[in-house]
Amino acid sequence: MTAPKLKIKNLTTSFATPGGIIKAVDNASLDLGQGETLAVVGESGCGKTVLSLSVMGLIPDPPGRITAGQVIYRDQDLVQLSEQEMQKIRGNSLSMVFQEPMTSLNPVFKIGGQIGETLRLHKGMGKQQAAEAAVEALKLVGIPNPQKRLENFPHELSGGMRQRVMIAMALVCSPEILIADEPTTALDVTIQSQILRLLDNLKHKMNGSLMLITHDLGVVARVATRVAVMYAGQIVESAPISDIFKEPLHPYTQGLLNSVPRLGCRMELNPIPGNVPALLNLPKGCRFNPRCSHAFDLCREQEPQLIDRGGRQIRCWLHR
């Protein structure tokens, strides 16, 4: 096995909230390998976005801060880099597609200008050269009439087109690593298919790695090679794709898989009871214990650690 492209080690990101300090990401460790598509799944608020923003060095401080751990990329710890050093990496060799396209596309600038800006900044291109590269980037993501589109403002595009522009922007500098946060959640399924295929093709073309954040297990099954499952700020399980779907080890992963309705199957669902706990009010012991049908005394007393197990990681007292 080759060394991972990106290594997240014991990462903790905390936020000061009116109710107290929360650890939105708590002691997360993950590797992203060359050519991999690593999916990070979990329900709303489990820390997926905070994890990706932490890697990108984009946690708003205050109220947030990376309070422990490392993000190792090309033998350096990104957490320790200054904002200036981080800016050189961000958008260049490490890039992100954000969950809400409209918050990251500036509504008052034309598409062409926004893509060109990145190129001038990172690649030192001139205006003409940047415009040409922008056309190429739009072509790459399958936007018809790219020349004409450069003159459009973000609101003049459909949702699917906007998402393509976002991806084009993230990819103009040919990053080694792309983090895509719910890139298809707001889109219709037929458009979602187009975008997922696009991301996969581009990953191959650029010989890069993709970290895909999603809450949709169907999307995971379609494109991922590895999966990390998050619950209440922690990674509870990670494994190659076939292991997660065929032999999920963590009771939460099992519960998630039993909760998804499947096409053409009308059998009753077997959902996880109860709700996700608030980060300010976490149960003692394993965070999943109040909802877990396997919980025993130890689970209610002591928190299990994330342990390695034959190419997988698991955080559960059933697997010691």
Added chain:
Amino acid sequence: MNENILEIKNLKRHYPVSSGLLSLSKTTVKAVNGVSLEIKKGETLGLVGESGCGKSTLARLLTGLEKADHGSINFKGHKLNEWTATERSTMLQMVFQDPYSSLNPRQRIGSIISESMRIHKSGSKTEIQRRVEELLVQVGLRPEHHKRYPHEFSGGQRQRVAIARAIAMNPDLIICDEPVSALDVSVQAQVLNLLKSIQKEFGMSYVFISHDLSVVSHISDHVAVMYLGQLMEIASAEELYRNPLHPYTQILLDAVPVPDPDMQGEDVIIDGDMPSPISPPSGCPFHPRCPKAMDICSQTQPKLKETVSGHKVACHLY
């Protein structure tokens, strides 16, 4: 034979819009453009389609919140508008997508759930109170929750409150517009199970609207596929999954990401976005994106025809 609780014929709703900044000419958005459907007693009709296809407009027409420009809605043997608003509200209820905005934040849960019972004076104060507590238990909440306010509940719990409100008067039909779309998968599954078990117990019909074909096929007896204001195909849920006829349905089924890495389809991908409902394509509205389109498809609009018993499709291939 199972009787129809709701029948709609050739329903149309066109919204006027001004086209362009300087142009004075008015055009229309054909949000619902000739829809005919029936819903049987005790059954769930799923209505699936992508954003902007007219699902929610159709829902508002069915509830009488909005008037159709054309066509008829028959509810329990009478025209929908022949029933008074009060009569309607006992027989026909709604559950919406957003469990945050559909409940009045200043009203206690008990008062939200009992509103229609109080309007219809369906019992004494203590009887209504007892019924509220019974309803709370039925939807998986606790009796003492009646004292709380909506903000004290999670999204899934609020959707349970909305369901309790909808079933309070034992309605014949509940229109559910994206009722689980805002919920996380584990909570979504809880609410789907709740809707199913309530239907089993009380026998009401549902119209279940969603963009999520997996959810729709899970909960529905029949499924109607909508595109640009029109129905493309209707069949039983099983039949639609096993034997989809319309090219759009086939593509939609194929596009749904299935949570099983060994069951990934051929990945048939159509290009382009859904055209604007302001100037829908001539002929079959799907023809510009259809991989099987023929000459006739851009010229004549196909009618919804029954191919095998209970399976209808609007496509020139059949």
